[in-house]
Amino acid sequence: xxxxxxxxxxxxxxxxxxxxxxxxxxxxxxxxxxxxxxxxxxxxxxxxxxxxxxxxxxxxxxxxxxxxxxxxxxxxxxxxxxxxxxxxxxxxxxxxxxx
Amino acid sequence: xxxxxxxxxxxxxxxxxxxxxxxxxxxxxxxxxxxxxxxxxxxxxxxxxxxxxxxxxxxxxxxxxxxxxxxxxxxxxxxxxxxxxxxxxxxxxxxxxxxxxxxxxxxxxxxxxxxxxxxxxxxxxxxxxxxxxxxxxxxxxxxxxxxxxxxxxxxxxxxxxxxxxxxxxxxxxxxxxxxxxxxxxxxxxxxxxxxxxxxxxxxxxxxxxxxxxxxxxxxxxxxxxxxxxxxxxxxxxxxxxxxxxxxxxxxxxxxxxxxxxxxxxxxxxxxxxxxxxxxxxxxxxxxxxxxxxxxxxxxxxxxxxxxxxxxxxxxxxxxxxxxxxxxxxxxxxxxxxxxxxxxxxxxxxxxxxxxxxxxxxxxxxxxxxxxxxxxxxxxxxxxxxxxxxxxxxxxxxxxxxxxxxxxxxxxxxxxxxxxxxxxxxxxxxxxxxxxxxxxxxxxxxxxxxxxxxxxxxxxxxxxxxxxxxxxxxxxxxxxxxxxxxxxxxxxxxxxxxxxxxxxxxxxxxxxxxxxxxxxxxxxxxxxxxxxxxxxxxxxxxxxxxxxxxxxxxxxxxxxxxxxxxxxxxxxxxxxxxxxxxxxxxxxxxxxxxxxxxxxxxxxxxxxxxxxxxxxxxxxxxxxxxxxxxxxxxxxxxxxxxxxxxx
Numbered sequence: 001x002x003x004x005x006x007x008x009x010x011x012x013x014x015x016x017x018x019x020x021x022x023x024x025x026x027x028x029x030x031x032x033x034x035x036x037x038x039x040x041x042x043x044x045x046x047x048x049x050x051x052x053x054x055x056x057x058x059x060x061x062x063x064x065x066x067x068x069x070x071x072x073x074x075x076x077x078x079x080x081x082x083x084x085x086x087x088x089x090x091x092x093x094x095x096x097x098x099x
Numbered sequence: 100x101x102x103x104x105x106x107x108x109x110x111x112x113x114x115x116x117x118x119x120x121x122x123x124x125x126x127x128x129x130x131x132x133x134x135x136x137x138x139x140x141x142x143x144x145x146x147x148x149x150x151x152x153x154x155x156x157x158x159x160x161x162x163x164x165x166x167x168x169x170x171x172x173x174x175x176x177x178x179x180x181x182x183x184x185x186x187x188x189x190x191x192x193x194x195x196x197x198x199x200x201x202x203x204x205x206x207x208x209x210x211x212x213x214x215x216x217x218x219x220x221x222x223x224x225x226x227x228x229x230x231x232x233x234x235x236x237x238x239x240x241x242x243x244x245x246x247x248x249x250x251x252x253x254x255x256x257x258x259x260x261x262x263x264x265x266x267x268x269x270x271x272x273x274x275x276x277x278x279x280x281x282x283x284x285x286x287x288x289x290x291x292x293x294x295x296x297x298x299x300x301x302x303x304x305x306x307x308x309x310x311x312x313x314x315x316x317x318x319x320x321x322x323x324x325x326x327x328x329x330x331x332x333x334x335x336x337x338x339x340x341x342x343x344x345x346x347x348x349x350x351x352x353x354x355x356x357x358x359x360x361x362x363x364x365x366x367x368x369x370x371x372x373x374x375x376x377x378x379x380x381x382x383x384x385x386x387x388x389x390x391x392x393x394x395x396x397x398x399x400x401x402x403x404x405x406x407x408x409x410x411x412x413x414x415x416x417x418x419x420x421x422x423x424x425x426x427x428x429x430x431x432x433x434x435x436x437x438x439x440x441x442x443x444x445x446x447x448x449x450x451x452x453x454x455x456x457x458x459x460x461x462x463x464x465x466x467x468x469x470x471x472x473x474x475x476x477x478x479x480x481x482x483x484x485x486x487x488x489x490x491x492x493x494x495x496x497x498x499x500x501x502x503x504x505x506x507x508x509x510x511x512x513x514x515x516x517x518x519x520x521x522x523x524x525x526x527x528x529x530x531x532x533x534x535x536x537x538x539x540x541x542x543x544x545x546x547x548x549x550x551x552x553x554x555x556x557x558x559x560x561x562x563x564x565x566x567x568x569x570x571x572x573x574x575x576x577x578x579x580x581x582x583x584x585x586x587x588x589x590x591x592x593x594x595x596x597x598x599x600x601x602x603x604x605x606x607x608x609x610x611x612x613x614x615x616x617x618x619x620x621x622x623x624x625x626x627x628x629x630x631x632x633x634x635x636x637x638x639x640x641x642x643x644x645x646x647x648x649x650x651x652x653x654x655x656x657x658x659x660x661x662x663x664x665x666x667x668x669x670x671x672x673x674x675x676x677x678x679x680x681x682x683x684x685x686x687x688x689x690x691x692x693x694x695x696x697x698x699x700x701x702x703x704x705x706x707x708x709x710x711x712x713x714x715x716x717x718x719x720x721x722x723x724x725x726x727x728x729x730x731x732x733x734x735x736x737x738x739x740x741x742x743x744x745x
Contacts, residue, residue, distance in 0.1 A: 098720030
């Protein structure tokens with residue numbers, strides 16, 4: 001297994017996440033897609049780290065994981081408030097911030 | 100004491116500042132003490148400076164004091180510098196002396212007016228500007244004073260700002276003066292271009308001796324151009340054809356203002372400037388001819404208008420215009436000293452005439468129409484006698500001040516070959532005597548034509564007003580003795596001898612020597628003209644009071660033509676004002692301003708609004724669409740980097 005395989009997998013995961021983020025209406029689904037993209041990036045980092053025999057990539061992965069955890073906390077809180085106020089989790093209904 | 104030259108203008112400036120800022124909260128007497136005190140101190144310092152100057156040897160009487168460098172930019176240097184020489188010393192004495200007397204007079208005349216402090220503040224400011232004008236050692240500083248007196252003139256003409264006519268007159272004076280000032284400042288530019296210097300002494304030395312920048316043989320054309328441009332400035336300030344129209348209207352201001360600014364000092368600034376620049380003018384024969392012609396035409400025209408006016412101040416205003424014409428004739432024929440001589444004596448008797456007129460108006464509770472006066476002699480004796488003296492002086496009756504100066508001008512015109520000019524000046528002298536005595540007879544003699552109300556308050560003016568009248572009356576009698584003519588066998592003319600150092604750089608052609616008998620004959624002739632004028636006035640207004648009306652009826656059109664002042668105001672209205680208004684409203688306002696300027700500004704706004712309302716649809720509030728845009732953007736940037744930047 002050389003670097004290319006990891007990178008292709010990472011790219012596929014990222015594209016799935018990105019496509020899902022644009023296509024899905026449900027906030028929770030979008031959130032999951034976001035996590036998927038983050039982890040696709042993580043995979044790439046780890047792969048490069050192994051390939052270049054450097055530890056930097058793995059350190060950044062931890063950083064990303066922390067950010068993802070924080071983001072999950074804030075994101076879930078927003079989702080709860082959104083559902084309480086609107087009774088729905090569809091993002092297309094939350095469109096008051098516009099011209 | 101000559102080192103304290105700067106105090107002369109600064110003291111009135113301080114007075115103006117104090118009165119202007121704090122005068123509202125001060126009592127009237129405090130305001131008058133400050134204003135008159137400032138003028139008085141200035142006069143005393145001027146006197147001391149004058150005597151210090153006299154102590155110097157004649158060829159050293161050119162004291163230039165540099166205070167600081169005002170502007171320095173590359174080659175161009177303008178300094179704040181004052182020049183005291185015989186010419187400017189005569190001017191500061193006249194300005195501060197007559198100015199002080201008129202300040203004192205104003206205490207009585209203005210005592211009941213609102214804005215008392217404002218009046219005195221402006222008056223002091225005027226003195227400051229006028230003194231800067233006459234003391235300035237270079238053209239640019241002179242221009243500062245020149246504009247300053249214009250401003251004060253505007254402010255004081257519009258003193259009664261609640262009267263529309265006063266406001267209009269102020270604006271008219273300001274605008275007409277501005278036209279002249281354009282010429283003046285263009286002249287200054289041309290002087291700087293030619294001589295690379297603006298200092299009087301430097302410029303005149305280059306003209307007299309030539310320099311690398313200014314070779315003598317190349318000079319006449321450029322000097323003529325400079326002279327004509329400067330003279331345009333002089334016609335504006337000194338009310339000559341074609342820019343004289345503002346002066347009669349300026350009579351809307353309080354009478355002391357008319358006396359100080361529009362008779363004795365400011366309007367003579369043009370004459371002073373021409374004499375100061377005599378080294379330039381005297382080398383431009385064409386410009387001199389223009390000055391003579393403009394001067395004599397103005398003198399004649401204003402005198403004919405003055406014959407029929409009925410407003411006491413307007414008669415005097417036209418008389419001022421006419422006398423200023425004489426001064427320009429003097430300068431134009433090359434007799435610069437004679438012009439300054441007449442300037443000085445005229446300051447005395449014309450200020451006196453105006454102050455006397457003010458006293459009459461004061462006595463008549465504001466009536467200015469000569470046709471509603473009459474027989475005032477018994478009620479206002481001091482005013483009558485002083486005005487009578489002034490009228491004799493301006494008519495040129497021996498041995499009053501006006502005789503010597505006017506005779507000197509006419510005589511110079513004759514000896515320098517301008518025989519026709521002499522004839523017109525001679526006739527004008529007769530007219531002058533006529534309209535002056537017409538004024539005296541109508542106001543003080545004959546039957547009373549006064550209204551009941553005016554009679555009720557009739558009184559001689561208080562001492563603060565009659566005192567100045569008496570002082571100026573004495574000056575009108577003795578003022579001419581400083582320049583006794585040669586034919587009286589007191590040696591050469593002292594006044595001219597005194598002015599000589601100021602005219603050192605002036606080019607003077609040979610004048611053919613005349614015998615004393617010849618000159619004496621001409622002196623008699625001018626007295627004769629005056630006597631004839633006075634006699635006709637006496638016949639028409641005392642012996643047969645109906646004669647004037649009969650004459651006016653017989654030459655109805657002629658009379659109307661003169662009474663309406665040659666319809667010059669109407670002509671200017673038709674030629675300049677109406678078209679200007681029409682172009683302004685029709686094109687500049689409705690087309691250019693509304694159509695172009697407004698549309699450009701509004702169009703810019705509208706364009707931004709329109710393009711914004713198109714772009715606003717991007718901002719649709721849908722998170723997924725934003726995400727898609729971000730993604731597309733990222734891809735675009737990545738593509739750009741991978742294809743174009745590697």
